[in-house]
Amino acid sequence: MVDIEKIIDKAIADQDIPGCVLTATNRDGSFTYSRAFGTRSLHPDHDQSPLKTNTVMWIASCTKLMTAICALQLVEQGKLTLDDPIYNIVPELKDHPILEGFSKDGNPILKPHKNPITLKLLLTHSSGLTYAAMHPLTIQLLAYQGKEPPMDSKLLDRFSCPLVYEPGTQWAYSSGIDYAGLMVERVSGLTLEEYMRKNLWEPLGIKDMTFFLSKRPDMQARLADMSKRDPETGKAVKTDGRQPYMTADRGEVEDCMGGQGVFATPEEYMKILHGVLTTDENEKILKKDSVEKLFSPYLGDQSTVLLNKYLEVKMINDAMGGTPTSVKKSYALGGLLVLGDVNGDKNFRGGSMFWGGLPNLSWFVDRKTGLCGLYAGQVIPPGDAKCSELNSRFQEAMYERYHKQRGVSPNL
Structure with missing residues (x-):
C-alpha cells in the first residue's frame, strides 16, 4: 500500500x-x-x-469549475443558453478578430470570425480565445507591440487579445470561462462573488x-x-x-x-x-x-x-x-x-x-x-x-x- x-x-x-x-x-x-x-x-x-x-x-x-456551475444554474433558469450566440450579453466579443498570422514584413494579419461564440464554446476552451502568454501567435503579437502579457485590473482589459482560430474548430486553454463569469454577472445583476455566495457557497456551507x-x-x-x-x-x-x-x-x-x-x-x-x-x-x-x-x-x-x-x-x-x-x-x-x-x-x-x-x-x-x-x-x-x-x-x-x-x- x-x-x-x-x-x-x-x-x-x-x-x-x-x-x-x-x-x-x-x-x-x-x-x-x-x-x-x-x-x-x-x-x-x-x-x-x-x-x-x-x-x-x-x-x-x-475557480473555473465554480463559474461553470453558476453558468449552468442560469441555463436551468432560462437566463442563459449553451448554444446561442453570446453577443447580446457580451457585445465586446461580436467583432473580436482572429489573428491569422503575420505578413512577411511582420505585421499581424487579422480577419473577422464567422462562427458564433457560444457559452458552450467558452466553457470548453474552444471559442478561439486564449491567454496572451500561452499561444505562439499572441506571444508574437506581444513582441510586435512591445508589450508584456496584460496584467490589468479589469477583466475586459486583461483578456483582450485576438482569437487564434475560428470558434468551435480547435482547442486552446483560454480566458473563455472568465467571459462566462462576466455573463453570469450581466444576466444576474450581481457580481460573480455575490452570485457564488448566494447560489453556491452558502448552499454548501462555505x-x-x-x-x-x-x-x-x-x-x-x-x-x-x-x-x-x-x-x-x-x-x-x-x-x-x-x-x-x-x-x-x-x-x-x-x-x-x-x-x-x-x-x-x-x-x-x-x-x-x-x-x-x-x-x-x-x-x-x-x-x-x-x-x-x-x-x-x-x-x-x-x-x-x-x-x-x-x-x-x-x-x-x-x-x-x-x-x-x-x-x-x-x-x-x-x-x-x-x-x-x-x-x-x-x-x-x-x-x-x-x-x-x-x-x-x-x-x-x-x-x-x-x-x-x-x-x-x-x-x-x-x-x-x-x-x-x-x-x-x-x-x-x-x-x-x-x-x-x-x-x-x-x-x-
Missing part, C-alpha cells in the same frame, strides 16, 4: 515542496482523508507555522472563499506564501516576485475573474467537489440533467485530437492532472474528462473529471467510483513534475484506501 504520509514527509525533508494539503471523500462521507503537511512559508521573515486544512491559498483555475482578500482580512492573515522551483538546484525556495493574481503594479484586481480569481481553503473547496459528486442525488447545486451536461464531452473530432496532442507535452499534461497519455481525453463543461479507465479501476474511471490551479493544485471527481479529492499546494511554475508525481501518489493512495475500506479488491 502507498504510504502517502512518508512520501510527502520525505518530499518536504528533501525540499521538493514546502508543504501541501491532501483531502478526499466519497459520496456519503463514510470515507474521508484530510491532512496538512509542511509550513505556510519558506521565507525566513514570514510566518512559518504549519500548514492547516484551513490555510488560505490562491486556487487559481480551480464561508472561506473570496475574490478579494482585502475584504477578508481574516483570510488574508491565513494566506500561505507562494514558493518557486529553483531551476538550478531543483529545490523549492521562497519567491518575492509579483504573483499572477496581482496587477502589474502588484495591486488587487477590480473585477471577479471567473477563470482564476478565488482564494479559498482546501477544506472549503472540498465542499465544492463533494457538492458536484452528490448533486445528481440531492440537486443542491445543479439538477440531475445539468450534472450530465457538466460531465459530457463536447469537443469535435479535430479539437479532441488537438487537445490530446497538447497533453503529449509532459509539462502540459502535469498541469492538467498528469494522467497517462494512453487514455483519451475530451473536455466537458466543468473540466478535463478521461474517456476510459486509468489503470483498470485502480484509479480514475472513465467519465471522471479533473482540473487544477496554476500553483500546482489538482482536483478530481470520479462519479463511477464515488470518490473526489484535492491536492493543494502553492508552488510555481505550473505543471511542476515533482508536484505532479506527489499528486499521482496521493490519488493512488486514496483509491487503495477506499477500496480496502470497502473490502473490494481494486483488481475486480
